[in-house]
Amino acid sequence: MNNGRFAIALHILTLLDKAKGELLSSAYLAGSININSAMVRKELSNLREYGFVESKEGKNGGSILAISANEITLGEVYQSVRQLSLLGNQKNTPNPKCPVGKNINEHLNNLYNDTELVLIEQLSKQSLADFSKKFG
């Protein structure tokens, strides 16, 4: 992993939790996060796919949590924004003639996968509600 999307997603979800069912517009969310509202809508679109939020179009529209903050773990949030492998192996094209080079990607992938599972397990110990509680 490697991007700020986790922070943005979690920020959005925390704000929605605090709003307690009131619809929040992407412009409002963007104001708190201090990013562009189109970025917020893009992230909301992803969160929607994962079933974390629902949005209402049109005037007075906005977004709310689709499920309770207790039912969303930070591990799930992580997975929703995850794109690359944890330790990043964008390209990695070692020399296949070298016994190490030939096999390192396989071993690296196993290592990354195992490690990421532990990371997700750790993040999953905390729910969105737990996180949100920290904000007084």
Add this chain to the structure above:
Amino acid sequence: MNNGRFAIALHILTLLDKAKGELLSSAYLAGSININSAMVRKELSNLREYGFVESKEGKNGGSILAISANEITLGEVYQSVRQLSLLGNQKNTPNPKCPVGKNINEHLNNLYNDTELVLIEQLSKQSLADFSKKFG
């Protein structure tokens, strides 16, 4: 984290372990990894700072492990190449007027730090020797 340096560092260290004390040149290492030898030397420079390798300049020079592969854990390798926080928070300048925005960086940092500790703990279960063994 976020970069391919972990893979490169581990690749270098594995090759050095396999070489069993024979000096390997940056050109040779680069050939197996399939990257530029200046990149290898840069990474070797870092690994040297961490005490993992030693290099010898001049003709017939090259690098060797400075300590036993049993004494190097993958957690330490991770830490040697680590630069950003695990989940990436390059910039993140939320609105300080928002109760969530004002405090989220602190909570995020705590979360990232805790999570990274667990990740390092997990990686530290495996030594370079363990990893190297996988390559027949």
Add this chain to the structure above:
DNA sequence: TTGTACTGTAATAAAAATAATTACAGAATG
């Protein structure tokens, strides 16, 4: 003592990934 084969490092350039912006069609409300 000099040619050769290395390392060390800095400066620069290229590429890739990420983030931001702009734009506009479509939906819901009043």
Add this chain to the structure above:
DNA sequence: CATTCTGTAATTATTTTTATTACAGTACAA
């Protein structure tokens, strides 16, 4: 039917990462 939203695509900008080039300095060996 004007207004205020969302959804999404297209584009641009920025930042990060990776690669390249260059060259001084070191050590060996004839």
